[in-house]
Amino acid sequence: MEITAGKGIDKLLFGMKTSHVETLLGRPDLNFKDDDKNVIYVYNESRLRLTFYEDEDFRLGYFICANQxxxxxxxxxxxxxxxxxxxxxxKSFKTWETERFDIATNHFNEANWLILQEEFGHVSKVEIGAVINDKDELEWAFKS
Structure with a gap:
């Protein structure tokens, strides 16, 4: 399960709609809307949480992955x-910001919109989002 900055994870690409993801992974184990009305899909076996942005016509824009x-x-x-x-x-991953809360430390690389979440001295999950370009627009890897 390869995470590719700016693209996605394996065959899941930023910009896909829920129907595209369901074709690849099937129905999610959990499906809900967050406080911003984004659609969230959770796949337990794959240990993936996917966010489809409401203000981007429900395109896949963010992943959380805890898959070993x-x-x-x-x-x-x-x-x-x-x-x-x-x-x-x-080298494109040079600059990192760190933020600590409770037992977790987030290591954020803005250029690639990647977060490594560290707990107990080891990475427990990775968060990655679609990259925002110079025009303040999300760059979609999936072209429908």
Missing amino acids: EATLSGSKVIGQTVEEIKNTLP
Whole structure:
């Protein structure tokens, strides 16, 4: 399950609609709307949470992944230290902001809209969103 910045995860691409995702993964285990009226799909076995943005015609714009098989730049992510992961990433992942709350620390790379969430010294989940371009628009990998 390869995470690709600016694109998505495996065959799931930023910009897909719910029907495209259901064709690939089937019906979600959980489906609800958040406070912003975005549609959220949860796939328990894949350990994926997908957000379809209401203000973008319900296109897939954000992932949360806690799958043990998830890779980033070919290296496993979940269970690794943040430094191990950062050392495998390309130069476009240079700048990181960190924010600590309770036992979690988020390591955010804005250029690639990627968050590595660290708990107990190891990455517990990865969050990745569609990249926002210079025109303040989301860049969609999926062209329908």
